[in-house]
Amino acid sequence: MTASDSSPDTDFLSLLQEIWHQILKIIADLRLAIILLLVIALFSISGTVIEQGESLPFYQQNYPEDPALFGFLTWKVILNVGLNHVYTTWWFLSxxxxxxxxxxxxxxxxxxxxxxxxxxxxxYQKPRQFEKLALSSEVSLQSVSEVIPLLEQRGYKVFQDNNSIYARKGIVGRIGPIIVHAAMLIILGGAIWGALTGFLAQEMIPSGASFQVSNIIEAGPFSRSLIPKDWGIRVNRFWIDYTPNGDIDQFYSDLSVINNQGQELDRKTIFVNQPLRYQGVTFYQTSWGIAAVKVQINNSPVFQIPFASLKSQGENGLWGTWIPIKTDLSEGVSLLTRDLQGTMMVYDKKGDLFGAIRPGMSINIDGVTLKIYELIGSTGLQIKADPGIPFVYTGFGLLMLGVMMSYVSHSQIWVLQQGDRCYLGGKTNRAQVTFERELLAILEDLEITKHQEVKSIIEAT
Incomplete structure (x- = not known):
C-alpha cells in the first residue's frame, strides 16, 4: 500500500464532510430562510383568521362539509391538520x-x-487597486499624513502603514445584522418554549365563588408544573359601571388569591387591560354574564335560581330563568334580563308580559308574592401562563436595536502615497450619495490646504 492510497475510513469521513457541507450550504441559503418565513407568516395568519381552541360543535357549525369554505376548508380538515391550535402543532414548531x-x-x-x-x-499598496473602487481620485500631497486629520474629523478610525492609510467608520452597521439574527432566534426560542410549557384556560365564575384552574383549553406537553395546584382564586365581587345612556363603560372583578386553606395570599381588582398576575399565571378580564338570582316565594326561605344565557353575544345578551310558584313545580313564571342594572321582566305562566321588577321589590302574580333579593353576576376570566413571553419581549427589543444599527453606513477609505501623487478612494454599503459628498469634501479640504501651503511659502519668500 502506497502513501497515496486512502483507507475506507478516510473515504467515508470525506463523504460525510462533503454531505455536511452541502446540507449546511442549503440550510444557510437566504432563499430558504425567506421561504420559511413566508410559510410561517401564512400559517400565523390562518391562526388569526380561524378561531383557536374552540369546541368541536363550534367548528362543525361554522365550517360545514357542504358547502365547504373555499371549496376545501371543512371542520374535518381543520381538526386533522391542527388549524384549531396552529401555534402548538408539531409541524408549526418544526x-x-x-x-x-x-x-x-x-x-x-x-x-x-x-x-x-x-x-x-x-x-492598498498599488495604484491599480483603486481602479475597482467606484469613487477614487488623485491629488498632489507632500505627505499622506495630511489626510489623517480630515478623516478623524469625520469620525473615521485611521490606520497607517508607512505611505498607506486605511480608514473606516460605521462598524456597528456590520454588527446590526448579527443582532437582528440573534433577536429573531430569541423570539423563536421564546415562542417554542411558551408553546411547550404554557397553557390557556377560561372560567366563568359567579360573584362570591372560589375556583381552581381546571377548564384548560390549550396546554403544552410540559405545562403541568405551571397549572396551580396549591392555590386558587376567589371572586369577592363582580360589578359593571354603566354610562348615563345605559351602555357598559367597564366591568370589574375583585379577585383574591387563596391557598387551599382559604387564606388570602394576594388581592387585586382587575378590568380590561389590567390583569392579575401571580406566580407566572395571568388572569384577564374578558367577559361577563348573569349567574343567578336570589328570590323568595311568599314566606319561603330565600333560595337561588341559576340564569341561562339565551344569547351569547356580550352587550346584546339576554338571560332568563323559570321560577316555580307551586310546590309541585306545576306552574311558574319566567324572568328575563339584559344586564346587571337590575330591571327584570316578569312573564306569567301563559308567556304574557306581566310587569317589571328590580332587586328589593315584590310583585303579586297568580296569587303568589314574588320578591327579588339580589341579581348575581359572573365574571369571565381568561387564564394564561406563557414562560416564553420575557424571551419574546427581549427579542423584539433587540430586533428594534439591531434594525437601527443596520441602518448605519459602513464606510471605508484608502489612501496611498507614491512620490508626489496621492491616490484616494472609498466605498460604502449604503447612503451612497452622502458618502460621495463626504469624499468630495475631503478632496476640497485637501485642495484648500494645498493652496494655503503654497501661499504661505510665497509670503515667506
Missing part, C-alpha cells in the same frame, strides 16, 4: 426550529465572516 437553524447557519457562515472582514486592516 417550521420554527428549521427557520431558527437556517438563521443560525446564515449568521455563522455569512454575518460573522463579513464582520471579521470589516474589522481587518486592508491597506
Amino acid at each position: 417550521l420554527l426550529i428549521l427557520f431558527g437553524t437556517s438563521l443560525t447557519a446564515c449568521t455563522f457562515t455569512r454575518q460573522f465572516p463579513a464582520l471579521k472582514a470589516a474589522r481587518n486592516w486592508q491597506f
Whole structure:
C-alpha cells in the first residue's frame, strides 16, 4: 500500500464532510430562510383568521362539509391538520426550529465572516487597486499624513502603514445584522418554549365563588408544573359601571388569591387591560354574564335560581330563568334580563308580559308574592401562563436595536502615497450619495490646504 492510497475510513469521513457541507450550504441559503418565513407568516395568519381552541360543535357549525369554505376548508380538515391550535402543532414548531437553524447557519457562515472582514486592516499598496473602487481620485500631497486629520474629523478610525492609510467608520452597521439574527432566534426560542410549557384556560365564575384552574383549553406537553395546584382564586365581587345612556363603560372583578386553606395570599381588582398576575399565571378580564338570582316565594326561605344565557353575544345578551310558584313545580313564571342594572321582566305562566321588577321589590302574580333579593353576576376570566413571553419581549427589543444599527453606513477609505501623487478612494454599503459628498469634501479640504501651503511659502519668500 502506497502513501497515496486512502483507507475506507478516510473515504467515508470525506463523504460525510462533503454531505455536511452541502446540507449546511442549503440550510444557510437566504432563499430558504425567506421561504420559511413566508410559510410561517401564512400559517400565523390562518391562526388569526380561524378561531383557536374552540369546541368541536363550534367548528362543525361554522365550517360545514357542504358547502365547504373555499371549496376545501371543512371542520374535518381543520381538526386533522391542527388549524384549531396552529401555534402548538408539531409541524408549526418544526417550521420554527428549521427557520431558527437556517438563521443560525446564515449568521455563522455569512454575518460573522463579513464582520471579521470589516474589522481587518486592508491597506492598498498599488495604484491599480483603486481602479475597482467606484469613487477614487488623485491629488498632489507632500505627505499622506495630511489626510489623517480630515478623516478623524469625520469620525473615521485611521490606520497607517508607512505611505498607506486605511480608514473606516460605521462598524456597528456590520454588527446590526448579527443582532437582528440573534433577536429573531430569541423570539423563536421564546415562542417554542411558551408553546411547550404554557397553557390557556377560561372560567366563568359567579360573584362570591372560589375556583381552581381546571377548564384548560390549550396546554403544552410540559405545562403541568405551571397549572396551580396549591392555590386558587376567589371572586369577592363582580360589578359593571354603566354610562348615563345605559351602555357598559367597564366591568370589574375583585379577585383574591387563596391557598387551599382559604387564606388570602394576594388581592387585586382587575378590568380590561389590567390583569392579575401571580406566580407566572395571568388572569384577564374578558367577559361577563348573569349567574343567578336570589328570590323568595311568599314566606319561603330565600333560595337561588341559576340564569341561562339565551344569547351569547356580550352587550346584546339576554338571560332568563323559570321560577316555580307551586310546590309541585306545576306552574311558574319566567324572568328575563339584559344586564346587571337590575330591571327584570316578569312573564306569567301563559308567556304574557306581566310587569317589571328590580332587586328589593315584590310583585303579586297568580296569587303568589314574588320578591327579588339580589341579581348575581359572573365574571369571565381568561387564564394564561406563557414562560416564553420575557424571551419574546427581549427579542423584539433587540430586533428594534439591531434594525437601527443596520441602518448605519459602513464606510471605508484608502489612501496611498507614491512620490508626489496621492491616490484616494472609498466605498460604502449604503447612503451612497452622502458618502460621495463626504469624499468630495475631503478632496476640497485637501485642495484648500494645498493652496494655503503654497501661499504661505510665497509670503515667506
